[in-house]
Amino acid sequence: xxxxxxxxxxxxxxxxxxxxxxxxxxxxxxxxxxxxxxxxxxxxxxxxxxxxxxxxxxxxxxxxxxxxxxxxxxxxxxxxxxxxxxxxxxxxxxxxxxxxxxxxxxxxxxxxxxxxxxxxxxxxxxxxxxxxxxxxxxxxxxxxxxxxxxxxxxxxxxxxxxxxxxxxxxxxxxxxxxxxxxxxxxxxxxxxxxxxxxxxxxxxxxxxxxxxxxxxxxxxxxxxxxxxxxxxxxxxxxxxxxxxxxxxxxxxxxxxxxxxxxxxxxxxxxxxx
Amino acid sequence: xxxxxxxxxxxxxxxxxxxxxxxxxxxxxxxxxxxxxxxxxxxxxxxxxxxxxxxxxxxxxxxxxxxxxxxxxxxxxxxxxxxxxxxxxxxxxxxxxxxxxxxxxxxxxxxxxxxxxxxxxxxxxxxxxxxxxxxxxxxxxxxxxxxxxxxxxxxxxxxxxxxxxxxxxxxxxxxxxxxxxxxxxxxxxxxxxxxxxxxxxxxxxxxxxxxxxxxxxxxxxxxxxxxxxxxxxxxxxxxxxxxxxxxxxxxxxxxxxxxxxxxxxxxxxxxxx
Numbered sequence: 001x002x003x004x005x006x007x008x009x010x011x012x013x014x015x016x017x018x019x020x021x022x023x024x025x026x027x028x029x030x031x032x033x034x035x036x037x038x039x040x041x042x043x044x045x046x047x048x049x050x051x052x053x054x055x056x057x058x059x060x061x062x063x064x065x066x067x068x069x070x071x072x073x074x075x076x077x078x079x080x081x082x083x084x085x086x087x088x089x090x091x092x093x094x095x096x097x098x099x100x101x102x103x104x105x106x107x108x109x110x111x112x113x114x115x116x117x118x119x120x121x122x123x124x125x126x127x128x129x130x131x132x133x134x135x136x137x138x139x140x141x142x143x144x145x146x147x148x149x150x151x152x153x154x155x156x157x158x159x160x161x162x163x164x165x166x167x168x169x170x171x172x173x174x175x176x177x178x179x180x181x182x183x184x185x186x187x188x189x190x191x192x193x194x195x196x197x198x199x200x201x202x203x204x205x206x207x208x209x210x211x212x213x214x215x216x217x218x219x220x221x222x223x224x225x226x227x228x229x230x231x232x233x234x235x236x237x238x239x240x241x242x243x244x245x246x247x248x249x250x251x252x253x254x255x256x257x258x259x260x261x262x263x264x265x266x267x268x269x270x271x272x273x
Numbered sequence: 274x275x276x277x278x279x280x281x282x283x284x285x286x287x288x289x290x291x292x293x294x295x296x297x298x299x300x301x302x303x304x305x306x307x308x309x310x311x312x313x314x315x316x317x318x319x320x321x322x323x324x325x326x327x328x329x330x331x332x333x334x335x336x337x338x339x340x341x342x343x344x345x346x347x348x349x350x351x352x353x354x355x356x357x358x359x360x361x362x363x364x365x366x367x368x369x370x371x372x373x374x375x376x377x378x379x380x381x382x383x384x385x386x387x388x389x390x391x392x393x394x395x396x397x398x399x400x401x402x403x404x405x406x407x408x409x410x411x412x413x414x415x416x417x418x419x420x421x422x423x424x425x426x427x428x429x430x431x432x433x434x435x436x437x438x439x440x441x442x443x444x445x446x447x448x449x450x451x452x453x454x455x456x457x458x459x460x461x462x463x464x465x466x467x468x469x470x471x472x473x474x475x476x477x478x479x480x481x482x483x484x485x486x487x488x489x490x491x492x493x494x495x496x497x498x499x500x501x502x503x504x505x506x507x508x509x510x511x512x513x514x515x516x517x518x519x520x521x522x523x524x525x526x527x528x529x530x531x532x533x534x535x536x537x538x539x540x541x542x543x544x545x546x
Contacts, residue, residue: 018305020306020486021304025297028294035294042293077469078472139469200391203352215290
C-alpha cells in the first residue's frame, strides 16, 4: 500500500434513490462517525447511481486514494443491484458463485420455506477472492476484499442490516488495523458574541494547533441573541495529549469570548461517543 | 458545452463536519429532489472536507461532467470556509472583492449595528466574473458562475439559508434551462410476495421501459409478512406520456403480483412533490 493511503477512508453510498432525493442517506454519517472514532480520516463520501460504469469509476478512485473503502447498497436480488458486479469490474476480477455466501443465502430462504431462484443465487455472486460477510438481519451477504493493502467492503443499504454487519464483522477488523489515534472533544457555548467576531481568534487557534479541529456553529439568532457552539476535536496517539490539547484550546476560547463581552453558557469535554 | 453534460447535475456538499459524521446532510437530498423535479438528472453527490485541493479536484470533476454544479457550505467568515477560494482556483480565476456582494454583507451587519471586519469582508470575496446570490436569511452571499455552458452555484450550508436562496434565486434560472422533462410517479403496495420473487418481472419491465425508474422497497418482515412498496417514476417530454408509462407499468406489476398470490394493499399515482 502506498503510504499516503494509510488511515484514510472513503465511503460510496450506491443507489438511484439517493440521487433523486427520495431518501436521506443516514448510513454514511453513521459510518463516518464510526470510522472517525476508530481513528480513520474519512476524506470522501461519494453517492453514485445504480450505473455500472459510474460505480466502477468511483470504486477505482476510492482504491487509489484510501486504505478503507466502504460501499453501501446495491447487494439485493433486483436488476438494479449492481454493486458487486461493479466491484469485480473495477478490480478486473470475475464475479463468481461463492459457496460460503450461497450457504448463507440458502439458509436465509430455507427458514421461510422459500425456494432458491436465479435472483436469490445472484446475491451469492461475489468478486473472485472476496470473503462473504454474514448478514444477520437480511438476505444479502456483504463482501470483503483486501487488495493492494486496502480493504474494500460492500455493505447492504438497509440501515439495520448495514449497522449490524459493520459492528459485528467489520469493526473488529478495522480496529486492529486502525492508526493509533485517540480523540477528545470539548464544547463551549457562548452567548453574546457573533461568529464573525470570534472568527479571527479561532483561525489563530486552528493554525497554532493543527492536530485539533475547531468549528463554530451559530445557534441563536445572529441579530438579537447570538449563541455560538464551538467544538474542539483533538486527535493524538495519546489520549492524554488529546485531552490536554482540547482543554487548552477551550480555555483560550473562553478567555477571548469573555474579552469580547460574551457570556459562557456551558462547557463540557468527553470522548466522542 | 459538450452535449453529454446537458441536463446532468452534480452536488458537492463541503465541510469536515459531514466527513466526521457529526451532521447528517439533509441538504443534498433536498437539492437532488428539486433538481430531479426540474428535469435534471443528478449523477453524483460528493461530500468533501474543508481542504482547498480536495475541493478544487471535485469542482473540476463536476464542471467536466455536468451542466449544473451546486456546492453547499463553506461560505462563512471562518478560516475553514474555503469554498469560493477553491472555486476560483478550480477555474484559474482570481478571488476578488465583489462590490455587489460587499453591499449585501454590509447591509446585513449594519442592521445589527456591527462593524465590518476582515472576516466579514471575506464573505464578499468571490471568484472573478461571478454574480453574488442574495442571502435573505444569513450573512454570506452565494456565488453564481457560468462557465463553458455549465452553471456553478455555491450555496450556504445552513439549510434555511440554502433553501431560500435556491428557491428564490436559482430555481427560476434552472427552470428556464431545464431539459423539457415531465415526471409521473405511481406506487403500489403488495402484501405476500417476497422481493426476490417479483424481481425477475421488475427486471423485465425495467428493460422494456428505459424511460421509467422502477424500484422495490421491502417494508414488512421478509419472513413472516413481506410487504413490498414498488415505485415507478417515469420521465418524458410530455406529461401525458409519463402518466401512461407509469400507469401501464403499475398495472402490469399488479397483474404479476396477483399471479404470484399477492394482495394489493394500495395503489396511487401523482406528480412527485
